[in-house]
Amino acid sequence: MMVDNLAADKYSVPVESIFQIHESPCKIVLAITGGGAEILGELLRHGSGSATVLDAVVPYSMEAMDRFLGRKPEKYCSEKTARLMAMVAYQRALDLSKGEESAAHDVVGIGATCKLKAANERKGRKHVVHVAIQAACKTGVITLELAADRTREKEEKIAAFLIFNVLARHSGVPEVDLPGRIGTGDERKEEITEKYESVSEPVGNLLKQKICSQKGPDKTPDMARIDLNEGKSSAEPDKVRLVFPGSFDPCHRNHVFMAKLASEKHGEPVHFEISLTNVDKPPIDFISLNQRLDSLRKYRDEAFVGGVCLTNAPLFLQKADLFPNSTFIIGADTFNRLFDAKYYGGKVDISAILRHFREKNIRFMVFQRKSVEMSVNPEVLKFCEIVPMDEYEDDGISSTEIRRKQEENKGN
Known part of the structure; x- marks a missing residue:
């Protein structure tokens, strides 16, 4: 300049x-x-x-x-x-x-x-x-x-x-x-x-697409894969079995605990999924994306890490289309939203949500969080594994709190 x-x-x-x-x-x-x-x-x-x-x-x-x-x-x-x-x-x-x-x-x-x-x-x-x-x-x-x-x-x-x-x-x-x-x-x-x-053209193409919820039921979301470690071979989408969706802004110790435990239990590497598009927020820009990827790259040599999948699928119904036959790693707050019709704008009923997940052979590994009360539907439990608090050290930290502290440190 x-x-x-x-x-x-x-x-x-x-x-x-x-x-x-x-x-x-x-x-x-x-x-x-x-x-x-x-x-x-x-x-x-x-x-x-x-x-x-x-x-x-x-x-x-x-x-x-x-x-x-x-x-x-x-x-x-x-x-x-x-x-x-x-x-x-x-x-x-x-x-x-x-x-x-x-x-x-x-x-x-x-x-x-x-x-x-x-x-x-x-x-x-x-x-x-x-x-x-x-x-x-x-x-x-x-x-x-x-x-x-x-x-x-x-x-x-x-x-x-x-x-x-x-x-x-x-x-x-x-x-x-x-x-x-x-x-x-x-x-x-x-x-x-x-x-x-x-970013590469495949990643840039994700932003050119309309938010998937506006595409219609017959449209499949798009995806671009990023290998955090070039020395590792990356699994094809249909071979991915363990998916951790999130914003990872940034990835913190609770995310790592969840990913490690899930990988040990299932004997599969974890693939982190980040949707560039959101339902009610602007899409993620590429400076922010690189910061999030940097927070994940710290763990690229760990055995539990697979790769990163960038998508334009903000809703789990769309993620299920991209990753059939998979287990999704989620927290208790996400679990509560996931099976609440309000989360989908009132356009989808719970029975349709459950049917879609069954058809795609989707399961959920749910980690409880401090101060989050879970609303459990017996029908939902059939394809969910609830990880008790005594197996998982949740310290109550959040990405929002980490960002707030980072901003405070910049000002000092």
Whole structure:
């Protein structure tokens, strides 16, 4: 990312750069909050904006942001939230470009969330810009923490330039120099940090598909396999017998205990399944995916580890289609949801759920958890093995608690 100096009054993206963007095949949906919305004017004011911009949204209030994301973010201005915004924008771009030739390769979502100068702000408040991009096989995010004292107007311009450069890089267009003397000064160094993660086409294809629950009963979910250890041979899907579905954000000691015990009892390696798509959340981006895979790679040399299966099957009814004749490792909270019709939006009755699992020869190995009361249906017990607490050391830890502590440590 270029951070060369420019005169302080040069605060407009060059017109020729705008037209280079419009001449590229890139189609975008923009989601911007907190600052940087001027980029919309830059892209549209010279004409030909429809060649690039499919849609744009500015979810400025917290309520608007919650609705846009389909959830309440942990923080409204953060790298993670920028990535969530980019992912939702990408899904919107796919919908809007549906049916166009090679559209999936050309469309991107861009999310930007900023905390800029405000009236009567408290002393020491950080000013920061996060810009993320989501494409078919790539996730990227850049962050700039502003240290110098500037007007709100100049900070807005800087945010707009950052958004433009993220788009320019993806489009193969030369980036423009940032205004405001970014990167100069001995006392207050303002540096841009970047993260990018790319995936193979089979993994990227999972995001191009609609959520499986919308595909219809005759459609089979898709899957891409990842070998955590290249030295190990990976079983074919129809040979997988022990599946551990989860988000693994991150994988922690309770997950490891469950996987080890299941592998010992069944004499089979465990295959961890992660669905990139979710029922009520944005899909997992590739930076987050790599972090989750890293938490699993720690155990790649262990005998109980098979591999990782990435899917677009958020519901267990769909997972059963992918892994027939398998045993699924689940916790008590998942068990309670699994046999509750509300979990399926009230569209499936319990008898149909049970019948589907019987037809696919699916069994469940259920691990009890502290403070989780299990609701046991006698019909369900016929194909479930309940692991008692005395066989399994549940310390009550959760991935959510681990992430919270990690965020606290970053702030210290």
